[in-house]
Amino acid sequence: MEKKSLGVLGGMGPMATSVFFEHVIENTVAASDQDHINMVILNHATLPDRTDVILNNIGDTFLEPIKKDIQTLETIGVENIAIPCNTSHYFYDEMQKSTDINIINMVGETINEIAGKYGENSKIGLLATNGTVESGIYHNECAKYNMEMYTPNDTIQQKVMDIIYGIKSGTDVSVGAFEMIIEELISKEKCNCVILACTELSTIKLREDSRKYSVDAMQVLVERSIKLSGGTLKAR
Incomplete structure (x- = not known):
């Protein structure tokens, strides 16, 4: 080509x-x-x-x-x-x-890939900025494939935002704390996978047991x- x-x-x-x-x-x-x-x-x-x-x-x-x-x-x-x-x-x-x-279209391509892997009626966790969550861009794409988009509660969402802006400011962030969030969405909320839907989150080096449940939109x-x-x- x-x-x-x-x-x-x-x-x-x-x-x-x-x-x-x-x-x-x-x-x-x-x-x-x-x-x-x-x-x-x-x-x-x-x-x-x-x-x-x-x-x-x-x-x-x-x-x-x-x-x-x-x-x-x-x-x-x-x-x-x-x-x-x-x-x-x-x-x-x-x-x-x-x-x-x-x-x-980063969002469209990501959801298309997830739909191909998990199919209809899947439950997908969203880890993103407040702006991305509030915008509904991932929710709208999920709806096209009859998949459910799950967003964290306010407490967890604030932790996600603290991690994102910590990375932006050059502050050391706890990989373990972020992996605990992924674990909660998979184990407690029964999500099939989670989307790393903020490019700052893509800079975090996850362990294999967390990475296998994560779909990195930047990747x-x-x-x-x-x-x-x-x-x-x-x-x-």
Whole structure:
């Protein structure tokens, strides 16, 4: 397959963007530099906080600068765009309407993969920012496949938010505490799996017994990006 340049709208947050880049490299079969895909990364770290934008209904403060970023990538000539930020996909339709370039739908691709693995009537746990939870983007996608989306109670959700913003601020977070949250959703709430639906959560190194119940939305985006860009994906 012919190589196609990938545009990456990053900075949401910068560490997650760095991990996305590293994962693309690590998951590409390559014997030389030339076997890797071409990427243009626009690390727009000063974009407004997506959760605040959604909860305060001020979407234009995010959409205006992001549309300019998309225009920049158009000018460069990328052929697909990846946005390694789940919460930003609340604005997916508006972003896609602003360009003829395909924007990979991280949320849609993730739920499609889960549906293929677990099927109808599955119960899926959601670990994400308040903005992503409140937006309903994962709930809406789950409904298309007759799957149930479960969101944590307020106490657990606050713990998830503390972990996410701890990672953003560079604070050490407890892997064990996060794994306990996954365990509760699987064992107590009887979820078939949980979605790591925030790219900060993708930076946490989980043990195998937690990882096997987790579907990392960023990993789904990584794999789809490699395939669409003409790279060869390593076997899992």
